[in-house]
């Protein structure tokens with residue numbers, strides 16, 4: 001059976017129709033059996049009564065037959081037939097001649113029809129010990145009319161009682177079966193739409209439906225637990241991603257931004273500067289004679305100097321500027337936005353001064369680190385990130401050549 005596209009039947013209607021059919025079929029069977037049985041029983045007792053009446057008539061008309069007095073015979077038939085409400089009574093002689101007859105006039109079409117069903121008996125009329133003819137009686141079938149009337153009334157009352165019973169049963173089924181099923185359906189739909197896996201179905205009175213509700217709630221428990229686990233896993237993954245993402249943008253030794261993060265921010269700053277007509281400043285700082293620090297004080301001391309440089313540079317810039325380590329002892333400071341290129345020089349001097357502050361080394365010795373700084377400004381010294389970086393690098397290199405630890409220089413004089 002395929003149900004694709006077919007209209008779905010409401011459960012309440014299906015149950016009610018089923019009950020109505022069963023109840024009406026049972027009612028029809030009961031009515032038919034009772035009516036047929038009663039008719040058969042009534043007919044049997046009427047036949048018995050007819051026989052008794054027949055004997056009485058045969059006895060009463062024996063003399064009239066013996067004396068061939070058909071008038072007296074007819075009078076007797078009419079008297080007894082009328083009193084006993086017979087349909088007809090006839091005396092037929094041995095040669096087939098109808099000797100006397102009584103017939104009740106039919107009281108309408110129904111009565112005429114009923115006569116076809118009237119029970120009949122035949123009794124011999126004996127005169128002087130010899131059969132002189134036969135008495136044929138037809139009883140009144142009016143009982144059938146009464147019987148059918150009662151059967152009809154019984155059927156009518158039966159149908160009314162069935163309808164009331166079915167309605168009452170339907171109400172009970174509605175409360176016990178249909179409403180819990182509808183509630184289950186409503187809850188399922190609302191859970192699906194709102195993804196509210198915390199909702200639960202109420203317990204119900206019918207055992208099987210209650211078991212279904214229990215299983216459904218248990219399933220929701222599992223879905224809820226699974227969802228919570230997924231949320232927790234997602235959060236852990238998000239945090240891990242966040243950490244990895246942060247780490248991938250940080251320099252592992254000094255904690256400032258790495259080259260990758262710096263290049264991203266520089267591109268963003270240049271795009272914005274192109275759009276808004278702003279300037280971007282870049283300071284390139286390279287530690288002076290750092291190799292000697294490593295050689296004299298060890299690699300660990302060199303690392304400490306690099307960390308101190310990163311921290312001092314970070315301390316010396318504005319909140320929205322960016323300090324990054326490009327690698328080795330090379331650092332850059334992205335100054336964006338920059339209102340005038342003149343702003344760069346005091347910033348560079350301030351940074352140089354910070355860098356030169358004495359730095360205690362492990363072992364108690366004091367170091368005075370220094371760095372050579374070169375500055376470049378967009379758009380004056382370069383139109384792209386690479387050009388700007390190269391210009392700042394060149395400026396830093398000139399500073400180194402000028403004897404290191406000298407004031408910052410730019411490609412183009414301010």
Ligand SMILES: Nc1nc2c(ncn2[C@@H]2O[C@H](COP(=O)(O)OP(=O)(O)OP(=O)(O)O)[C@@H](O)[C@H]2O)c(=O)[nH]1
Pocket residue numbers: 253286287288289290291292294298299300301302303306327328329400404
């Ligand atoms: N301790 C330490 N040293 C590093 C690290 N990365 C690079 N270096 C060293 O830093 C030194 C960089 O030296 P250079 O910049 O070439 O030269 P310099 O001695 O600073 O001389 P100038 O720059 O000309 O003043 C090299 O000896 C590298 O081995 C690091 O992460 N830690």
